[in-house]
Amino acid sequence: MTLRHRLEKASPAWFSAYSMIAAFAAYFCMYAFRKPFAALSYEGQTVWAGALGLKTALVTSQIIGYMISKYLGVKLCSELDRNSRGRWLVSLIVIAELALLLFAVVPARYKMAAIFLNGLPLGMVWGIVVSYLEGRCVSELLLAGLSCSFIVASGVVKDIGRSLVTDGWVAPEWMPVSTGLLFLPAFVLSIWLLEQMPVPTAGDEVARAKRTPMGWPERKAFLMKFLPGLVPLLVFYLLLTAFRDFRDNYGVELFRSLGLGDKPALFSQTEIPVAVLVVLSMAGLALIRNNRQALLGVFGVMITGSALLVGATLLLDAGLIGGIGWMFLLGLGSYLAYVPFGSVLFDRVMAHTRATGNAVFAIYIADSLGYTGSVALQLVKDLGAAESGHLEFFRIYCYATGGLGVILLSLGGSYFVRSPVAATGEA
Numbered sequence: 001m002t003l004r005h006r007l008e009k010a011s012p013a014w015f016s017a018y019s020m021i022a023a024f025a026a027y028f029c030m031y032a033f034r035k036p037f038a039a040l041s042y043e044g045q046t047v048w049a050g051a052l053g054l055k056t057a058l059v060t061s062q063i064i065g066y067m068i069s070k071y072l073g074v075k076l077c078s079e080l081d082r083n084s085r086g087r088w089l090v091s092l093i094v095i096a097e098l099a100l101l102l103f104a105v106v107p108a109r110y111k112m113a114a115i116f117l118n119g120l121p122l123g124m125v126w127g128i129v130v131s132y133l134e135g136r137c138v139s140e141l142l143l144a145g146l147s148c149s150f151i152v153a154s155g156v157v158k159d160i161g162r163s164l165v166t167d168g169w170v171a172p173e174w175m176p177v178s179t180g181l182l183f184l185p186a187f188v189l190s191i192w193l194l195e196q197m198p199v200p201t202a203g204d205e206v207a208r209a210k211r212t213p214m215g216w217p218e219r220k221a222f223l224m225k226f227l228p229g230l231v232p233l234l235v236f237y238l239l240l241t242a243f244r245d246f247r248d249n250y251g252v253e254l255f256r257s258l259g260l261g262d263k264p265a266l267f268s269q270t271e272i273p274v275a276v277l278v279v280l281s282m283a284g285l286a287l288i289r290n291n292r293q294a295l296l297g298v299f300g301v302m303i304t305g306s307a308l309l310v311g312a313t314l315l316l317d318a319g320l321i322g323g324i325g326w327m328f329l330l331g332l333g334s335y336l337a338y339v340p341f342g343s344v345l346f347d348r349v350m351a352h353t354r355a356t357g358n359a360v361f362a363i364y365i366a367d368s369l370g371y372t373g374s375v376a377l378q379l380v381k382d383l384g385a386a387e388s389g390h391l392e393f394f395r396i397y398c399y400a401t402g403g404l405g406v407i408l409l410s411l412g413g414s415y416f417v418r419s420p421v422a423a424t425g426e427a
Contacts, residue, residue: 034096089128239404274335285344
């Protein structure tokens, strides 16, 4: 009996455990090709005759590539058929690794181009992995496990990358490609495991709607129908993605400004507890069978996360918490608001509205705009607010993102929760 046949006959618990592990491993490994370069500070190095810090230039170049990848993914990932997914994933990662090799060998003035090429394929990995998991009765559990991967992975792979340099294994410029090479076999194995997953069952399709590739007519119909609810959500996601990326890419600088720069494994120390709490919150939504009530739960979690950004910064300013506590609460709040966008939010929207297509399309609309905001924030900081330190700038942005988020999520949530309920046989 093949592994796929065993999974078809497996209990929901065993199937969920298998699928979560495979998806977690795949996306965790992807971060080894994307984030390790950001663990280096590139202190004192600039480009464009000193107008822009080298790290900001590298971060922005990769995000631009990643952003373009998201725009491409709006079409490519939403149209992709089941038989092509594994080949696409492996090809994308190999291209990203070759770009990191280029990053290691080219002169400094060309490293921006190399890291741009690294970001260009990676933005499509998330959507393809989500396509294995969406549209199932246990999708919340599966997507929660997947979401846990990027919360943990960013900190862990940066700690691993830093240790390769500080322990003398590789030179700094060779660290990103070396980190990726360490994770390449595990990535290929995880994709093979995902390929063994059976298609959603008839019961899944009754409960969550059948998911199909989306051509231009289906994509246009979806946007025309749901644009009033999407607009406030997309505006907030633009702000939130920029927030999350700034905290992630400049974590080294923020910890240093908080007086914590020399403490070991700071990223893992703050991100692993965040991942556990967020994944439990997302998984808890799987207990809600009714799709409308589940949407209420999703928006409640997201609004709470957004409010936490303001509350945590108020506590820091009042001297009631320290730097590690603040970064932990910001991570918790931002990921409580951020994770549903790439996972359970649009999966439940599709299930509630019975719209034709798949959740990946809406996820990639949000992601493409979100990373546009991330690029804009990077440039605003270094070109428009260069005199402000990373910590001072980030504190102000915490208040703006959290406050606006509560308002915008309330507007978008009200629209989708009040959308007509299709005849689905929901409990």
